[in-house]
Amino acid sequence: MGPMEFTGETPSHPHTYRCAGCGGVASWQARLQHVGCVSCGAAVDLPPADARTPVPFPLVPYLRDSPENRRVFTRTRVERPCPTCHATVVYEPGIAGTTCLACGTPLLRPRLESDAPLAPNAVVPFRLSEADARERIRAWSTEVSGGDLGSARMDLGRLRPVYLPYWLFSIYVHCAWRTEVEWTEQDGERRREVRSGVVEGGFEEIEPGASSVPAALLKGLAPLALDTAVPFDPRYLAGATVEQYAVSLWDAWDGTRERFNARIDSALTKDARTWTVPDETWPSWSKEVGTLTLVPLYVGSYRARGQT
Numbered sequence: 001m002g003p004m005e006f007t008g009e010t011p012s013h014p015h016t017y018r019c020a021g022c023g024g025v026a027s028w029q030a031r032l033q034h035v036g037c038v039s040c041g042a043a044v045d046l047p048p049a050d051a052r053t054p055v056p057f058p059l060v061p062y063l064r065d066s067p068e069n070r071r072v073f074t075r076t077r078v079e080r081p082c083p084t085c086h087a088t089v090v091y092e093p094g095i096a097g098t099t100c101l102a103c104g105t106p107l108l109r110p111r112l113e114s115d116a117p118l119a120p121n122a123v124v125p126f127r128l129s130e131a132d133a134r135e136r137i138r139a140w141s142t143e144v145s146g147g148d149l150g151s152a153r154m155d156l157g158r159l160r161p162v163y164l165p166y167w168l169f170s171i172y173v174h175c176a177w178r179t180e181v182e183w184t185e186q187d188g189e190r191r192r193e194v195r196s197g198v199v200e201g202g203f204e205e206i207e208p209g210a211s212s213v214p215a216a217l218l219k220g221l222a223p224l225a226l227d228t229a230v231p232f233d234p235r236y237l238a239g240a241t242v243e244q245y246a247v248s249l250w251d252a253w254d255g256t257r258e259r260f261n262a263r264i265d266s267a268l269t270k271d272a273r274t275w276t277v278p279d280e281t282w283p284s285w286s287k288e289v290g291t292l293t294l295v296p297l298y299v300g301s302y303r304a305r306g307q308t
């Protein structure tokens, strides 16, 4: 496939894990940090997971206007038979991973030619089980409402484990600057000074790639525990709903670049000890890299005081 080969590609067939003991379906067990049988709890024998830091991809070749980068892609509804029970499994548009409604087998759908051109290359594994998450929500609801929203009155439905895609961008900036500063001394005399310097360093930004959860809700989620991300591995996805990105690399990069520029401007202003950006700047960006990281989230709704 040449230079555009996917990093951490989703397997081209549904990925399933089964219990060697009882034949039951197996999913990622957050409490145990391994894939285990839903029925008997036995761990599924798998080679050790890659625990290294995810390797980011270089942005420049992926942001080129070439046919294989496909700026436009379609999120398609896909139907496939379940490999366990042969029931029809429906993957709604933009959903890459789900579980069979008939038998509970965790599945990832095959990649299609028309899909978004990049596959996730990093994942933050679930560390909290659904039961633990539920417990925390109960504790939180009691705390914020003084018990008013507590377990007796809060009808908390099932929490769905979901992986949402996030773009992570990082750049290195070297920016020489020069500026003329003028001010009036206490004796009324005008003073003038030429200042110059160099601002240099790495910058990182995060941009949500999902469209299913309102952006305002996503904003409130930080921090995202991205320091616990590992290289993409389908084992972490077993049992969760997995979303493909809806915000393309270009759109994500456009928004991020503006934030990078704002941060560089503020670093320049600070370095120059002025109120405005220096008169002359010579910015040079390098080491532009990105990762497409799947971030774990429990999505649920509850009814309280007659409202959902």
Ligand SMILES: [Zn+2]
Pocket: 019, 020, 021, 022, 023, 024, 037, 038, 039, 040, 041, 042
């Ligand atoms: Zn079992």
Ligand SMILES: [Zn+2]
Pocket: 082, 083, 084, 085, 086, 087, 100, 101, 102, 103, 104, 105
């Ligand atoms: Zn099935």
